Amino acid sequence: MVAESAMEASSLRIREVRKSFPAPDDPATRRLALDGISLSLAAGELVSLVGPSGCGKSTLLRLIAGLDSPDSGELMVGAESIVGPNAERGLVFQDPNLFPWLTVRRNIEAGLAARHVLHENRHEVDEFMRLVGLESFADAYPHHLSGGMAQRVALARALINHPKVLLLDEPLGALDAFTRMRMQDEVLRLWQARRTTMLLVTHDIDEAIYMSDRIVIMTQRPGRIERTIPVALRRPRDRSSADFLQLRGEILELLHFAGNAVAI
Ligand SMILES: Nc1ncnc2c1ncn2[C@@H]1O[C@H](COP(=O)(O)OP(=O)(O)OP(=O)(O)O)[C@@H](O)[C@H]1O
Numbered sequence: 001m002v003a004e005s006a007m008e009a010s011s012l013r014i015r016e017v018r019k020s021f022p023a024p025d026d027p028a029t030r031r032l033a034l035d036g037i038s039l040s041l042a043a044g045e046l047v048s049l050v051g052p053s054g055c056g057k058s059t060l061l062r063l064i065a066g067l068d069s070p071d072s073g074e075l076m077v078g079a080e081s082i083v084g085p086n087a088e089r090g091l092v093f094q095d096p097n098l099f100p101w102l103t104v105r106r107n108i109e110a111g112l113a114a115r116h117v118l119h120e121n122r123h124e125v126d127e128f129m130r131l132v133g134l135e136s137f138a139d140a141y142p143h144h145l146s147g148g149m150a151q152r153v154a155l156a157r158a159l160i161n162h163p164k165v166l167l168l169d170e171p172l173g174a175l176d177a178f179t180r181m182r183m184q185d186e187v188l189r190l191w192q193a194r195r196t197t198m199l200l201v202t203h204d205i206d207e208a209i210y211m212s213d214r215i216v217i218m219t220q221r222p223g224r225i226e227r228t229i230p231v232a233l234r235r236p237r238d239r240s241s242a243d244f245l246q247l248r249g250e251i252l253e254l255l256h257f258a259g260n261a262v263a264i
């Protein structure tokens, strides 16, 4: 069973990473997007990344995914340096980006097929569809799915590669409030079943508190780490408990004092 498989997470280590891009108004000069990011995740840890728009959260995830490289600094998964994309680092975006002409099953299989490993892993496709509760939609096409269901396909498609690290870039940002809360439980259930190391970008403080072991707050661009807040609340968490609301108040106050309140 997938849910009982051995722990396959890896630690993630980011050290003094800087990244610049050509300035849009003057392409001859470069503008710093990330200014010396250092961050470590233990294997199996779930960490949220919060910060104002444009502070470099997606840029950092793209560097970890190996889709881009830093100007300087080091990114490691376990003992290995990140030098390019690899299926062991899954990335899920706000838009599920499903192939509209493929069924749910074929969408989930697509990455395996592209890597020519579908044949030996085909038996897992059914298990993963069950894991995300979509087994009765195997032959449906994306336009038949709700937003939450499509996002579950995107999660299954990333998880079937057995990622050691799962990078989530506002994966629930486009969902309505109720679906979003259900999907938070879904992601937590998958995390608990697989114990994958997860880095979750979110603009939603409640989501960050509900889900993560730690919350990392970034500054305005160029992004630096402003502060890391451990979330010591017992799971499953109660969004209306006094401890939850107290932490929420503290974080909002911190963001306000950091001058980020409006931009987040
Ligand atoms: N390929 C690129 N070329 C030029 N500039 C870029 C590129 N990618 C990102 N940037 C710039 O880097 C900065 C950080 O962008 P990024 O998308 O990482 O922010 P973000 O924190 O994810 O924002 P949001 O919360 O709005 O998604 C921005 O100023 C952006 O314009």
Ligand SMILES: [Mg+2]
Residues within 6 Å of the ligand: 057, 058, 059, 169
């Ligand atoms: Mg972004």
